[in-house]
Amino acid sequence: MKAESLPEIQSLPRVVTTPLPVWPAVDEAIIENVVKVLRSESLSQLGKDDQVNCRFERAWAAYCGVNHALSCNGGTAALAMAVGACAGPGDEVIVPTYTWNASALAVVHANAIPVFADIDPGTYTVLPESIERNITSRTRAVITVHLFGHPCDMDAVTQVAKRHGLVVIEDAAQAHGATYKGRRVGSLGDVGCFSHQGSKNLPAGEGGTLVTNDVELFRRCVTVGAHPARQKQELPPELAETHHVGEFCVNYRMQPLAGAILEAGLPRLDERNAVRRRNAMKLYDMLSDVPGIRPAAIAPDVEHVFHHIPFDYRKEEVDGAPRTLWMQIARAKGAPVTAYVGTPLHLRARVQRHEYYGRGCPWECPFALPRTEPGVGHCPNAEYRCAETELSVYGACFWTECDEALAQLAQAFREASELAPRYAAARRA
Numbered sequence: 001m002k003a004e005s006l007p008e009i010q011s012l013p014r015v016v017t018t019p020l021p022v023w024p025a026v027d028e029a030i031i032e033n034v035v036k037v038l039r040s041e042s043l044s045q046l047g048k049d050d051q052v053n054c055r056f057e058r059a060w061a062a063y064c065g066v067n068h069a070l071s072c073n074g075g076t077a078a079l080a081m082a083v084g085a086c087a088g089p090g091d092e093v094i095v096p097t098y099t100w101n102a103s104a105l106a107v108v109h110a111n112a113i114p115v116f117a118d119i120d121p122g123t124y125t126v127l128p129e130s131i132e133r134n135i136t137s138r139t140r141a142v143i144t145v146h147l148f149g150h151p152c153d154m155d156a157v158t159q160v161a162k163r164h165g166l167v168v169i170e171d172a173a174q175a176h177g178a179t180y181k182g183r184r185v186g187s188l189g190d191v192g193c194f195s196h197q198g199s200k201n202l203p204a205g206e207g208g209t210l211v212t213n214d215v216e217l218f219r220r221c222v223t224v225g226a227h228p229a230r231q232k233q234e235l236p237p238e239l240a241e242t243h244h245v246g247e248f249c250v251n252y253r254m255q256p257l258a259g260a261i262l263e264a265g266l267p268r269l270d271e272r273n274a275v276r277r278r279n280a281m282k283l284y285d286m287l288s289d290v291p292g293i294r295p296a297a298i299a300p301d302v303e304h305v306f307h308h309i310p311f312d313y314r315k316e317e318v319d320g321a322p323r324t325l326w327m328q329i330a331r332a333k334g335a336p337v338t339a340y341v342g343t344p345l346h347l348r349a350r351v352q353r354h355e356y357y358g359r360g361c362p363w364e365c366p367f368a369l370p371r372t373e374p375g376v377g378h379c380p381n382a383e384y385r386c387a388e389t390e391l392s393v394y395g396a397c398f399w400t401e402c403d404e405a406l407a408q409l410a411q412a413f414r415e416a417s418e419l420a421p422r423y424a425a426a427r428r429a
């Protein structure tokens with residue numbers, strides 16, 4: 001068959017010509033609050049007081065529906081405090097393999113061992129059965145990641161955790177304000193961890209928080225990562241010795257200008273998430289007849305906040321055109337599509353080779369169970385997603401009405417699905 005003469009992919013005409021909305025939105029409320037804090041508050045807030053970081057902690061705890069919140073300098077720090085509060089050398093913490101690497105890195109930072117679980121093929125969140133399959137006598141906790149803004153199946157996770165006495169840590173870095181059965185993420189497990197890095201749905205540039213209803217767990221988190229001044233305020237004197245109050249601790253404090261941005265941003269979070277949800281549903285609707293592209297599943301009892309808008313790529317619907325080719329065409333057309341995870345965490349080289357601190361630590365710690373890292377086939381759903389179907393667009397930027405940009409995005413997808421089989425055939429010829 002004669003090869004069709006097609007232009008270079010890079011020279012295809014762009015169809016996304018309207019800029020996507022800019023996120024984060026630095027509005028007047030944020031600027032005013034930052035200036036107010038600069039003029040009137042301390043630029044390093046160590047203890048529990050009425051300054052902005054603690055004001056935000058109280059507002060954030062109330063929003064999430066919990067009693068305690070602790071601010072820190074990132075989502076990784078929040079997770080490291082949570083893990084450090086319940087696991088240590090030789091202990092195992094179960095983490096989904098399909099997530100941003102920080103979910104597992106926080107375990108390594110606490111000197112514990114990440115053990116990887118598979119995901120649900122529809123929602124891409126951790127599969128409760130896979131958590132259970134990976135439990136050993138050394139498992140102390142499980143990290144559930146509300147990836148892309150879709151809450152995990154928390155009832156099922158909690159049942160498994162209860163049966164085995166595990167602490168449930170929610171990684172809600174991508175899911176501020178999302179709900180499961182009417183309750184906000186962060187309040188569903190034992191402790192919830194958020195990132196406020198600049199791309200997130202509630203951003204501060206950099207920053208993090210953890211939230212919990214468990215006062216003992218909260219105190220342990222405080223002793224892992226808060227300033228001794230804060231430790232002395234949060235822990236009664238009789239716990240000073242057992243909890244090592246005021247001794248060695250990491251500095252995970254949040255910069256107060258981040259607190260000022262968060263304090264001003266929180267009142268708009270729900271309204272902006274509602275717009276994100278509407279925009280994601282519009283995009284899914286516009287793409288419903290486009291071959292090769294399927295929206296991700298949404299569980300019936302959740303409110304998704306679409307930090308990313310995920311899709312499944314189905315190459316069998318586009319004559320077997322490889323996903324990488326489809327993505328090249330969609331990008332040339334102006335659609336910022338990504339394959340977010342790329343390689344499942346359990347197959348990453350540093351995990352496979354047990355290389356982080358050197359000398360096999362923390363995996364080969366003498367307190368740990370002997371362990372050979374499982375390879376391909378350990379998490380088949382995540383491996384298949386990464387190899388064949390993974391596709392998403394960054395969703396937090398759709399915080400405002402943007403019908404024209406959405407229609408152009410859908411058109412770029414449509415044209416990529418029309419062109420990809422032709423390019424694939426031409427390459428085969």
Ligand SMILES: Cc1ncc(COP(=O)(O)O)c(C=O)c1O
Nearest residue numbers: 074075076100102103173195197
């Ligand atoms: C799922 C997840 N967990 C943890 C983190 C870590 O947050 P940070 O970058 O604030 O340390 C991120 C950040 O991208 C994330 O997406």
